[in-house]
Amino acid sequence: MGRVAAVAGAARGAHRGGCVGAFGGGDHRHRGRRHPAHAGAQPGGPQRGAAPPFRTVPAGCGTLNRMAVTITPPTRLSRLLRLVGLVSVVSAVISTGLPGQRWELALIAVSWVGWALFIVAPVRPRWPIRVSLSLMAICGGLTVAYSASSAITALATVFVAISLADDSPVVGLAIAAAALLSSCASLTVAQERPRMLLNLLVGTAVIGLMGWSRRQARISAEQNRLLLQQNRVIRAERDRAAALAERGRIARDIHDVLAHTLGGLVMQLDAADALLEAGEVDRAADRVRASHRLAISGLEDARRVVGALRSEGIDLAAELLRLADEHRGAGGQVEVRTDTELRGIDAQAAVAITRAVQESLTNARKHAPGQPVSLSLRDEGDRLAVDITNPLAAQRGSLTGSGSGAGLLGMGERLAASGGTVEARKEDGRWTVRIRVPRFRAATP
Numbered sequence: 001m002g003r004v005a006a007v008a009g010a011a012r013g014a015h016r017g018g019c020v021g022a023f024g025g026g027d028h029r030h031r032g033r034r035h036p037a038h039a040g041a042q043p044g045g046p047q048r049g050a051a052p053p054f055r056t057v058p059a060g061c062g063t064l065n066r067m068a069v070t071i072t073p074p075t076r077l078s079r080l081l082r083l084v085g086l087v088s089v090v091s092a093v094i095s096t097g098l099p100g101q102r103w104e105l106a107l108i109a110v111s112w113v114g115w116a117l118f119i120v121a122p123v124r125p126r127w128p129i130r131v132s133l134s135l136m137a138i139c140g141g142l143t144v145a146y147s148a149s150s151a152i153t154a155l156a157t158v159f160v161a162i163s164l165a166d167d168s169p170v171v172g173l174a175i176a177a178a179a180l181l182s183s184c185a186s187l188t189v190a191q192e193r194p195r196m197l198l199n200l201l202v203g204t205a206v207i208g209l210m211g212w213s214r215r216q217a218r219i220s221a222e223q224n225r226l227l228l229q230q231n232r233v234i235r236a237e238r239d240r241a242a243a244l245a246e247r248g249r250i251a252r253d254i255h256d257v258l259a260h261t262l263g264g265l266v267m268q269l270d271a272a273d274a275l276l277e278a279g280e281v282d283r284a285a286d287r288v289r290a291s292h293r294l295a296i297s298g299l300e301d302a303r304r305v306v307g308a309l310r311s312e313g314i315d316l317a318a319e320l321l322r323l324a325d326e327h328r329g330a331g332g333q334v335e336v337r338t339d340t341e342l343r344g345i346d347a348q349a350a351v352a353i354t355r356a357v358q359e360s361l362t363n364a365r366k367h368a369p370g371q372p373v374s375l376s377l378r379d380e381g382d383r384l385a386v387d388i389t390n391p392l393a394a395q396r397g398s399l400t401g402s403g404s405g406a407g408l409l410g411m412g413e414r415l416a417a418s419g420g421t422v423e424a425r426k427e428d429g430r431w432t433v434r435i436r437v438p439r440f441r442a443a444t445p
Contacts (some may be wrong), residue, residue: 017270028250028287079259083119089149104146111139111153118160133161133175141182144188144200154179155207162211164219166296172211180204192226252355252410261298263362265291267369271331297326316350323373327361333372334361339379352418353377353386360388360433363408368393368431379439386435392426 090112114135121128140153161175183204187197272287320336327334357375364373373390408424415422420437 007264032171038144074276089115089152099213101146104143107139107143108147108150110151111136111143115153129164130175133157134178137161137175137179138182141179142186144183145186145192151183154183155203158204159211159214162208163214169215172215176204176208177209236401248410248413252414255410258298261294261301263366264294264326265298267330267365268294290331294326294330297329316345316353319350319354320375320377323354323358323361327365327373330365331370332361332365334375335372336375336377338377340390345384345439346418349418349420349439352414352420353384353435353437355414356422356433356435357386357388358371359408359411364390364431383436383438386433386437388433388435389430389431 114132116134117128117132121132136153136157138152140157143150144154157179158176161172161179162169164172180201183200184197187200268287268291272284272291275281275284275287317338320338322427324334324336361373361375364371368390371390371393373388376385376387378387408422412422415435415437418437420435422436423434425432
């Protein structure tokens with residue numbers, strides 16, 4: 001049985017030298033080809049008809065929830081190496097002489113047929129590969145004691161059956177067990193020495209471990225590939241979400257600046273037009289000059305918005321005073337009351353409060369022109385409370401229908417991003433906006 005040990009050593013050398021491709025079920029990499037299940041897939045997400053990225057596949061000695069192993073057809077090199085293996089087996093039989101018994105020759109021929117079927121077997125369905133490996137295992141094993149080529153066939157079958165990563169391990173172990181049992185039966189019937197049987201068991205164990213190692217390596221490689229693919233998708237979605245959030249933030253800032261500045265300009269110019277019709281040129285000129293100052297202030301505000309996009313630093317006290325002055329300059333009335341130190345406030349919370357106050361003052365000028373506005377800022381421990389109220393207008397203002405509702409929506413989104421809330425409603429003949437913002441944002445885990 002020395003030939004069994006020699007064949008085991010040769011198989012180990014073939015594994016190191018790359019004969020895995022000859023006996024395996026095809027390289028786990030695509031090698032430039034696409035499996036039909038993924039032919040319709042496009043970058044950027046799953047497509048209709050594409051295979052799901054995850055499924056339950058057999059692995060280890062049981063069924064585990066693992067990522068699917070992509071089944072790829074054997075490459076030309078792989079089929080060529082399988083053919084070389086068959087030619088080597090046939091030449092070994094011819095060089096050592098044909099068996100004396102017809103049944104021995106018949107079994108060897110059937111194992112060759114199984115080997116040939118294994119060379120041309122498709123990936124799907126699986127039964128041709130299973131049948132070919134079963135023929136090689138049983139017929140090759142039953143003639144181990146009579147032909148060295150049969151030992152090569154049996155051990156190669158053990159390696160291939162166990163290393164198939166895209167088939168159930170139970171099937172592979174069953175085929176390997178059939179090869180081992182038939183080989184043991186052949187040696188027992190031939191009354192070979194126990195040492196030869198021991199060599200067979202050791203050789204089968206070594207080849208089986210090599211096949212199992214190959215199987216796990218292929219599964220791990222495919223899982224790593226799928227994980228990388230999933231990570232790329234996740235990163236792309238995260239970047240897309242961040243870009244959308246930034247676009248929303250920029251849109252809110254632009255809306256706040258334009259609504260505040262342009263709304264004030266419209267009111268000033270309407271007043272100037274009315275004064276001109278009344279013949280009060282001096283007062284109309286004052287309104288035009290106020291419009292000029294408001295436009296300059298709007299440009300400065302736009303620059304501040306751009307600066308805020310680069311850095312979140314903002315002086316809340318100065319911003320509130322500036323907004324109050326602009327409201328007064330546009331012909332409005334506003335009283336600012338604060339009982340808290342406006343220092344040490346989270347930058348995003350300060351920006352959210354500033355934009356919310358700006359939007360509220362703009363709405364007051366649009367919907368209740370000339371009505372006094374009360375702005376109060378209180379410290380409620382871990383949060384800031386801002387209340388903005390004004391009496392309801394007796395009649396609709398000229399700009400009442402000019403809004404799109406995006407201001408309140410943007411205000412809510414901005415405050416929600418800072419962990420705050422906003423409530424706007426009518427109360428006892430007054431319009432009230434209540435804003436609550438945490439002084440500091442909770443740390444992100």
